[in-house]
Amino acid sequence: MSLDDKATKPHDRLAQALADDMAAMNDLIHERMKSEHAPRIPEITAHLVEAGGKRLRPMLTLASAHLCGYTGPYHIHLAATVEFIHTATLLHDDVVDESQQRRGRPTANLLWDNKSSVLVGDYLLARGFQLMTAPGSMRVINILADASAVIAEGEVLQLTAAQDLATGEDTYLQVIRGKTAALFSAATEVGAVLAGAPETQVRAMFDYGDALGIAFQMADDLLDYGGSSAAIGKNTGDDFRERKLTLPVIRAVAAADATERAFWSRVIEQGDQREGDLDHALELMHRHGALESTRKTALDWGAKARASLDIMPAGELRDMLADLADYVVARLK
Amino acid sequence: MSLDDKATKPHDRLAQALADDMAAMNDLIHERMKSEHAPRIPEITAHLVEAGGKRLRPMLTLASAHLCGYTGPYHIHLAATVEFIHTATLLHDDVVDESQQRRGRPTANLLWDNKSSVLVGDYLLARGFQLMTAPGSMRVINILADASAVIAEGEVLQLTAAQDLATGEDTYLQVIRGKTAALFSAATEVGAVLAGAPETQVRAMFDYGDALGIAFQMADDLLDYGGSSAAIGKNTGDDFRERKLTLPVIRAVAAADATERAFWSRVIEQGDQREGDLDHALELMHRHGALESTRKTALDWGAKARASLDIMPAGELRDMLADLADYVVARLK
Numbered sequence: 001m002s003l004d005d006k007a008t009k010p011h012d013r014l015a016q017a018l019a020d021d022m023a024a025m026n027d028l029i030h031e032r033m034k035s036e037h038a039p040r041i042p043e044i045t046a047h048l049v050e051a052g053g054k055r056l057r058p059m060l061t062l063a064s065a066h067l068c069g070y071t072g073p074y075h076i077h078l079a080a081t082v083e084f085i086h087t088a089t090l091l092h093d094d095v096v097d098e099s100q101q102r103r104g105r106p107t108a109n110l111l112w113d114n115k116s117s118v119l120v121g122d123y124l125l126a127r128g129f130q131l132m133t134a135p136g137s138m139r140v141i142n143i144l145a146d147a148s149a150v151i152a153e154g155e156v157l158q159l160t161a162a163q164d165l166a167t168g169e170d171t172y173l174q175v176i177r178g179k180t181a182a183l184f185s186a187a188t189e190v191g192a193v194l195a196g197a198p199e200t201q202v203r204a205m206f207d208y209g210d211a212l213g214i215a216f217q218m219a220d221d222l223l224d225y226g227g228s229s230a231a232i233g234k235n236t237g238d239d240f241r242e243r244k245l246t247l248p249v250i251r252a253v254a255a256a257d258a259t260e261r262a263f264w265s266r267v268i269e270q271g272d273q274r275e276g277d278l279d280h281a282l283e284l285m286h287r288h289g290a291l292e293s294t295r296k297t298a299l300d301w302g303a304k305a306r307a308s309l310d311i312m313p314a315g316e317l318r319d320m321l322a323d324l325a326d327y328v329v330a331r332l333k
Numbered sequence: 334m335s336l337d338d339k340a341t342k343p344h345d346r347l348a349q350a351l352a353d354d355m356a357a358m359n360d361l362i363h364e365r366m367k368s369e370h371a372p373r374i375p376e377i378t379a380h381l382v383e384a385g386g387k388r389l390r391p392m393l394t395l396a397s398a399h400l401c402g403y404t405g406p407y408h409i410h411l412a413a414t415v416e417f418i419h420t421a422t423l424l425h426d427d428v429v430d431e432s433q434q435r436r437g438r439p440t441a442n443l444l445w446d447n448k449s450s451v452l453v454g455d456y457l458l459a460r461g462f463q464l465m466t467a468p469g470s471m472r473v474i475n476i477l478a479d480a481s482a483v484i485a486e487g488e489v490l491q492l493t494a495a496q497d498l499a500t501g502e503d504t505y506l507q508v509i510r511g512k513t514a515a516l517f518s519a520a521t522e523v524g525a526v527l528a529g530a531p532e533t534q535v536r537a538m539f540d541y542g543d544a545l546g547i548a549f550q551m552a553d554d555l556l557d558y559g560g561s562s563a564a565i566g567k568n569t570g571d572d573f574r575e576r577k578l579t580l581p582v583i584r585a586v587a588a589a590d591a592t593e594r595a596f597w598s599r600v601i602e603q604g605d606q607r608e609g610d611l612d613h614a615l616e617l618m619h620r621h622g623a624l625e626s627t628r629k630t631a632l633d634w635g636a637k638a639r640a641s642l643d644i645m646p647a648g649e650l651r652d653m654l655a656d657l658a659d660y661v662v663a664r665l666k
Contacts, residue, residue, distance in 0.1 A: 037507055038489040092455060096448040115429040118451055119488045122425060125455070126481035129462055133474050141466050141474060148459035155452045156371040174370050 010323035014059050017320065021062045021076060022055065028080045032127050044108045044120045048087055057187045058083040060212075060321075064191025064205050067317045074135035075194055081144060082187045084128030089151055089183075091121035096155065097242060140190050147186035154178015158244070165253055165261075165269055167245040173214070176221075181213025188212075204308050208321065211305035216328045218298035221246035223331065225282060226291055237278045243268045247297065251290035252281070260284055295332045302329035343656035347392050350653065354395045354409060355388065361413045365460050377441045377453045381420055390520045391416040393545075393654075397524025397538050400650045408527055410467035414477060415520045417461030422484055422516075424454035429488065430575060473523050480519035487511015491577070498586055498594075498602055500578040506547070509554075514546025521545075537641050541654065544638035549661045551631035554579035556664065558615060559624055570611045576601045580630065584623035585614070593617055628662075635662035 015022055029049060035041040058079035065075035093099070094107040095114045101107060109117040125148070132144050158175045161167045188209030192202040224239045225248050239246050245268070253264050263280065267273050285291050305325035312318050348355055362382060368374035391412035398408035426432070427440040428447045434440060442450040458481070465477050491508045494500045521542030525535040557572045558581050572579050578601070586597050596613065599605050618624050638658035645651050 035486050035489070037511075038486050038493060040493050041486065041489055089455075092451050095451055114447070115492055116489065118425050118428055119485055119492060121455075122422075122458070123482060123485035123489060125458065126478060126485055129478040130475070130482060133471055133478065136471055138466055138469055138471075142463070145459060145462040145466065149456060149463060152452055152456035152459055153368050153371050153374065156368070156374055156449065156456060159448055159452065160371060160373050178370075 010320050010327045011054055011056055011059065014063060014320050014324065015055070017317065018059060018062045018066070021079070022059065024076045025055075025058055025062070025079045025083070028076055028131075029083060032080065032084070032131060033124070035123070040112070040116060041120050041123055044091070044112060044116055045087065045124060047105070047108055047111065048090060048102070049083075055083060057086050057183055060184060060187040060209060061191045063317055063321055064188040064209075065195050066191075067312055067315075067321070068192045068195030068197035068201055068205070069313075070191070070195035072135075072194070075191060077131045077134035078140065078144075078190050078194060079187075081128040081132040082183065082190075084124045084131065085144070085148060085151070086183060088121040088125040088128065089155075089179075091117045091124070093155070095121075096159070097238075135194055137194065139193050143186050143190050143193065147182045150178045150182040154180075154182065161245055163243045163269055163271065164245065165264055167250060169247065169250055172245065172247055172250055176214055176217040177210070180217035181210050184213030184216070185209035200311060204311050207308040208305050208325070211301050211308060212325055212328065215298050215301035215305060215325065218247060218294060218301060219329050219332055222248060222291060222294045222298060225285065226332075240267070240278050240281055241273065243271055247294045248285050248290045249281075251293055252285045252288050255288035255290070256284070295329075298329045298332060302326055343653050343660045344387055344389055344392065347396060347653045347657065348388070350650065351392060351395045351399070354399075354412070355392065357409045358388075358391055358395070358412045358416070361409055361464075362416060365413065365417070365464065366457070368456070373445070373449060374453050374456055377424070377445060377449055378420065378457060380438070380441055380444065381423060381435070382416075388416060390419050390516055393517060393520040393542060394524045396650055396654055397521040397542075398528050399524075400645055400648075400654070401525045401528030401530035401534055401538070402646075403524070403528035405468075405527070407468035408524060410464045411473065411477075411523050411527060412520075414461040414465040415516065415523075417457045417464065418477070418481060418484070419516060421454040421458040421461065422488075422512075424450045424457070426488070428454075429492070430571075468527055470527065472526050476519050476523050476526065480515045483511045483515040487513075487515065494578055496576045496602055496604065497578065498597055500583060502580065502583055505578065505580055505583055509547055509550040510543070513550035514543050517546030517549070518542035533644060537644050540641040541638050541658070544634045544641060545658055545661065548631050548634035548638060548658065551580060551627060551634060552662050552664055555581060555624060555627045555631060558618065573600075573611050573614055574606065576604055580627045581618050581623045582614075584626055585618045585621050588621035588623070589617070631662045635659055 033042050033045040033049065061079040061082050062075055090102060091108055094102055094109050095117045099107045100110055108120070132141055154175050154177065157171070158179060161171050161175060185206050186209070188205040189202060192205040221239065224236060224246070249264070249268065253261070256264060263284070267277050267281065302325045306322045309318050309322050366375050366378040366382065394412040394415050395408055423435065424441055427435055427442050428450045432440045433443055441453070465474055487508050487510065490504070491512060494504050494508060518539050519542070521538040522535060525538040530538070554572065557569060557579070582597070582601065586594070589597060596617070600610050600614065635658045639655045642651050642655050
């Protein structure tokens with residue numbers, strides 16, 4: 001990939017525009033991930049933090065604060081909070097999913113152990129909570145504490161909804177709103193609240209983050225069946241093997257005849273997966289247009305995210321955020 | 334045990350004196366442990382919450398607030414926060430320790446699975462953070478967020494210090510201060526801060542909780558080698574099997590000759606444990622007075638806790654807290 005290519009990606013353009021803030025946030029993260037007493041904490045955190053994540057969520061907080069005219073110093077703290085909460089959930093997710101790879105590297109639970117991932121995740125979550133008190137805003141604290149509860153609730157819901165063919169689109173939306181969109185919407189909302197933006201703008205930034213997060217997760221779920229491994233950093237078919245009820249499966253199941261239903265019941269509910277089953281699942285999804293319709297729904301959410309920004313002050317920052325909404329679903333082309 | 338016996342225990346007397354508050358807190362906990370979307374959350378939480386824990390930590394918050402003259406409603410919220418943080422750490426601890434029993438019942442990780450324990454723990458932690466915003470006090474939030482970070486740090490430190498014979502008493506004190514005393518001291522400190530008590534009283538209540546927590550954990554660690562299974566609700570020798578460097582072991586190792594050192598190295602560092610090893614370990618501890626000296630140190634911390642209360646307003650509540658400090662180590666007689 002050439003530098004020119006890179007610069008056309010909205011999140012790279014955002015990172016360039018917010019370069020000073022991003023550097024300050026990275027410094028703060030490095031400072032706060034230290035532990036005087038337990039050196040394993042920074043070891044594990046560094047493994048994740050320095051693996052080259054996109055820092056998409058904290059960038060949203062920084063961008064939202066600027067877009068709403070904030071000129072103080074505390075958006076850095078809130079962005080770091082958002083990244084700490086995100087990193088904590090990654091550590092715990094990898095334990096829950098028994099993952100082996102994250103961001104193209106072996107996961108912490110594989111390199112160290114599940115115990116360390118659980119406890120270091122707890123530590124980072126608490127570090128995030130410490131940082132969010134910096135602006136002294138009770139509302140900001142409420143938003144981020146609420147988001148943390150909704151994230152965990154979404155993850156538990158996913159756990160119980162997995163392997164259950166009766167899972168519908170409403171439940172799926174609840175799951176991804178919880179496990180993914182809640183942190184996106186909290187990230188954008190706190191930026192606006194911190195800036196003291198009018199309630200209509202706070203609501204618009206929340207809606208943007210919510211729709212962006214939903215579009216982002218839907219795209220991820222679709223790429224797990226259709227994208228290349230390189231593009232998403234994890235192996236195609238992971239969700240199938242983990243018997244997760246994501247939108248492509250839910251829609252294929254909804255359109256299934258008796259024979260197809262028996263297939264889904266065997267591979268998802270009973271977990272009896274054999275060679276060729278993933279290919280057959282893909283064939284069924286294509287037959288019923290489940291992948292195409294999922295892509296369409298994800299694009300709709302991307303468009304909704306973009307439209308939420310209409311009432312925000314026009315300018316380069318708003319354009320970049322709008323382009324980001326297109327970009328997260330453009331991966332699906 | 335007769336009712337009269339029961340009423341002589343300081344935590345039962347405290348529970349009686351604070352009965353209305355405790356009932357209000359239990360109601361709040363039950364209300365907040367619900368999840369509209371993920372029924373597994375209240376299932377697991379109820380399993381733990383209703384297993385008859387002593388509610389010692391939240392009781393400390395309630396007592397501290399009253400002792401400092403608080404008359405408002407928010408000590409209930411903070412007590413519930415403390416209990417949620419505690420319950421979250423129990424869920425995660427059982428995953429980390431691969432425990433099978435907790436409070437005399439099978440653990441959640443055994444009844445459900447590790448995944449649920451990790452995620453429901455995260456949920457309860459976030460629920461606790463939501464509740465702590467109720468009084469609108471940034472200082473209270475800081476204290477509880479700090480405590481959460483210190484708890485996780487202590488747990489990680491214990492993980493890395495385990496199986497390492499070089500672990501000294503300083504590290505041991507750091508571990509138990511983190512994993513146990515930090516929540517005790519935060520529980521008592523926030524009660525005083527909420528009440529707007531003078532700084533000397535805030536400090537005294539912090540010192541009381543800190544020393545009480547240390548005495549409590551030291552007693553637990555000693556009982557793991559000497560107490561009956563019934564008295565502490567877990568099996569004797571758990572720490573030995575988990576190769577944890579608790580004070581009795583640290584002191585026995587410090588006094589060990591070459592042969593004894595080889596024994597400790599085999600069972601703790603190499604984890605090669607055979608039949609009779611626990612008995613031999615106990616014999617070595619007795620030989621060097623490690624159990625007796627641990628008991629003495631625990632009693633010293635209990636006395637320190639009691640003495641911290643000297644500057645607090647005299648009365649029944651202070652007496653009960655002082656008696657509690659004696660009681661947590663009186664288990665050792």
